[in-house]
Amino acid sequence: MASHFGLSVTSATAADTTKGSSVDKGLRTWLDLLVTWNAKHDLTAARSEGELLDLMLADAFALSEHLPQRARLVDIGSGAGAPGLALALIRPDLAVTLVEPLAKRISFLRTVIGAIGRLDVKLHHGKAGELAGTTWDVALSRATFAPPEWLAVGRTLIEPGGSVWVLLAREEAPALEGMTLAEDFAYEWPNQQRARRAVRYVAA
Numbered sequence: 127m128a129s130h131f132g133l134s135v136t137s138a139t140a141a142d143t144t145k146g147s148s149v150d151k152g153l154r155t156w157l158d159l160l161v162t163w164n165a166k167h168d169l170t171a172a173r174s175e176g177e178l179l180d181l182m183l184a185d186a187f188a189l190s191e192h193l194p195q196r197a198r199l200v201d202i203g204s205g206a207g208a209p210g211l212a213l214a215l216i217r218p219d220l221a222v223t224l225v226e227p228l229a230k231r232i233s234f235l236r237t238v239i240g241a242i243g244r245l246d247v248k249l250h251h252g253k254a255g256e257l258a259g260t261t262w263d264v265a266l267s268r269a270t271f272a273p274p275e276w277l278a279v280g281r282t283l284i285e286p287g288g289s290v291w292v293l294l295a296r297e298e299a300p301a302l303e304g305m306t307l308a309e310d311f312a313y314e315w316p317n318q319q320r321a322r323r324a325v326r327y328v329a330a
């Protein structure tokens with residue numbers, strides 16, 4: 127089991143968080159690779175196992191219960207894979223595209239996808255602005271744009287009937303003409319007891 131900067135992602139802690147052995151195995155492979163790669167490449171700011179599990183898994187588990195079956199989902203600014211890759215692992219029915227401009231991060235994501243045998247997860251090496259004309263059922267993004275900016279960008283990425291999810295800590299839910307709030311729920315990052323909120327928007 128990989129162990130760097132004091133982290134050891136043990137089966138016990140991962141299993142407690144992950145509900146089910148096949149999901150658990152994929153998530154542990156990803157997190158082990160993340161801990162290993164993080165020793166050389168700056169992939170996560172997490173400094174403890176609890177923080178790592180919160181940062182990588184908690185938003186995805188919360189969202190996983192609110193996404194339609196077999197939805198086509200895009201995660202903009204995937205970084206080390208949260209929340210898009212985590213969602214692909216937790217909800218294998220989803221058709222997930224991860225968008226990330228940094229070559230090292232794409233290289234990490236490609237390595238994980240190969241290691242877990244999930245070649246259906248698509249990678250786009252580039253920025254959100256290069257995706258013109260392509261649309262998804264669900265667009266989400268975390269810690270890449272300020273919430274109002276993300277809502278405006280996300281809107282251009284969904285097809286009619288699609289949703290943009292905005293993930294919030296303490297910020298206000300943004301407002302944008304032509305977009306209507308359709309769902310709004312609160313949850314917590316369990317290890318750090320940090321309040322979180324997820325808000326879904328649809329075209330008005």
Ligand SMILES: C[S@@+](CC[C@H](N)C(=O)[O-])C[C@H]1O[C@@H](n2cnc3c(N)ncnc32)[C@H](O)[C@@H]1O
Nearest residue numbers: 202203204205208226227228253254268269270
């Ligand atoms: C702070 S990281 C967040 C990573 C991950 N979503 C998370 O929450 O852990 C922001 C990521 O967005 C990427 N990024 C920045 N601008 C972007 C853009 N215009 N389109 C897509 N990705 C972008 C960066 O390379 C970086 O990996």
